[in-house]
Amino acid sequence: MVPTKTNQTGTPEDSVTRPNINHLPSELLHMICVYLEPRDIATIRILDRIIAEVGLQYLVSQIHLIPKPDSFDRLLAVAEHPLASRYVNSLFYEADLLRSFRHPEEDRELWEKSLVGPSHASPLEEVQDPHFASACGHLPKRYNRGTSAVVLSHQQHYTKRELQRAYQTYRSYRAEQHRLNESAAYEEAMVRAMKRLPHLTSIFISCERGNTNHFRAAFEAGLCEDVTSDPRMADQICASQLSLLLSAADKAGLQIKKLICGSLGQIFLSCSLERLDAMQRSIQSLHNLHLFFSHIPLEFDSNAASNPHGSSSARADNMQFAMSAPNLETLSIRFDKDRALDPPDLKHLVSDFHWSYLASATFAKMSTGSEILVGFCDRHAGTLKDLSLTDISLYSGRWATTFYEMRQRLKLDKMALAGIIQSVEGDYWNFEIGDHTTKLMIERYIAYSDETQRDLSLGRFIMDFRQALAKRWAPHRPSGLSAVA
Template structure:
């Protein structure tokens, strides 16, 4: 072999295989070794990108989109879109609010320093603008908190300028068409699930401005010619249920195989009036079939999740037919998740039966059968469906039908004649004997749990008190 010959080309060809087994941070460090590894790493190290409502993150995303190799290999982006801007500032207005409307005042902010989760998060930040010993006080004193609070005000201004100047709209309009391999977008309007540049503050980003962030993403998808496969939006306000946005989703995302929409409740203080307004607004918008018309255009769906966070646990915010057109079939639907819906046994069973050849996973949370029986529905489903998993959770309501006799269930009737069970939390279904029992009965022929001799989870550790004002999914 000639003296100039090297085995490096063979190693370079093998490195894509090695890269696939490395965590992203290790793979990115190898890119610094040589030009060949830098090129290979560019193909494998940036498949998933997380960014926040934060200008430096916007610039980093622009740089990645302009890279000739990286831009082609980004598969998923996760937008932490939660905003520190508060107090119901209208996201549809193009005028800046009065500064006082956008911030927690100093007393409100100081109150947040008593929360153990907030204290732990801020304490773990390398820079939090708090003097030594600040955490010895509960709440933290105004003197100690001053530096941190001033930085919080600057952060709110920073985000407000992005939103009111529509910098996010320009970002997605510019960047998304360059990400030719992009398949998945997640927009989270709630508390961040990834490390955030705003972790150093006692206030956490929330969903008050969520409508505008998702609109910015969908705006960028228009004309991008992306073949997006998955779209997930978490805790978006119900004001987002409008024809313009859902028409844009239907036009820009026809190839979706996975859609997940999680609608937040409004944070009202006058529960006697405002909760009723919130519920009726949501129902009215759903009854216009805006969501239904959009879903009919997404004919390739394999996974569908539409969930609501209701301000009262017995508010059922949508009928099934308001979301899904009766008789409509997705030919490849494998998994369905619904919450806070009101329907009837026949309607829900007909939907399941139409999809029996493909449907493998069902998740229902806080659901109501208006005049019909859950017992009959469950037996119908078991006889007709071949599932890999089923989870029924939360507060489940129904009525007895003719021919049913369940004297042991009388204790579960409320004053309006409804049977009501608390099936436990969807986050920990094994904790509920009824939820776990339904799953075991359905999948493994265990005894049917809604009969005498089984302890009902009419009250569990996860259930709010009957007089609770609200509930979070």
């Protein structure tokens, strides 16, 4: 007879009640999953199928898609899963492509210069540091010898066979991406997947540099995780993939509520009228729209109107994109002004359109007239609670008058100013390096809710604010400081 095992208290081990994750209430399971990584959630799901439904809500709520066939296979697998497909609510498409070099004969050489690895840094050019000018002559040579050693370090880490294998893998990755983009089955697969994801309401798409760890790991075998597309091509890639995603969403009958898109450029919405209509239909239910333009589109350029080769219909379509979503609650439009000679005009983006539910608006790196900005505030005075302005230039009017008119119309919970705020009349504030107290005072001036002081001018408000601030800190001023002042 086999003796019964007992614990330290002498109680038979079989009779001891053990904690079981299956017996945990669903509320506690949700709290656990919030703090776990997806990899850990997957392990729990395998060990205890009872909590699979809770774990899946955190495991597959967002699908991370990259331009690689097996990534699309995973998307279809999740979409065809009877349980997992119910919990997918967002799609993040990291659409950046591996770089395709212009000259095939230089392809291998340029690829090697872009290598990354544990013992390799990107090639560095010889740098003539100005500090070396006053130093002895051997220092620059020693410095440049060190640079050359870094450049050649990949030869010490990778054998010729490993380099050849990695280069062939890199070429195969590029060929896969080319076939993926050229194939009509790519769009058909996207439509088929979206039709089986009824709760997909958010789309994020980006081609910005500095890819995610997931993107880099996917192409690690080709030693090309950092060999991404030319930044000048990112806008074309992002615009074409955005067009495809929204067209697929329209065919699938989805109601997209949130759209975040980065790296757009001058071919934004440059597609067929049929595709354009589908894109505009797909965003009719949008509540949140965030657009970032890495290149200034011709249709937003004030000089585009005089360009005989420009398409007025294309410019009009681009201007109407945000207006195709009448139920917007959040609108964010940002530009990369560092890459523009002439900042885009706000009137080309909002015109005289009225979003009935708009509560938050963000405009960055563009120009506007005082009457355009005040008109926007006037139309949305009843709903707008959050306004952010970054690097805005007035080509007509003064900021003091504009701020006063905004103050008369708005009742904001939050006002934010950032970057350089200037006008052709000579107003200039640089809030990146300037007086943060002034920034705070202007923000509070616009959002001030006291009806009895609503008619105060900006100058008077700042004066009163500074006096109140001085009185508040007077008791804490060190003795003798007031006498010196």
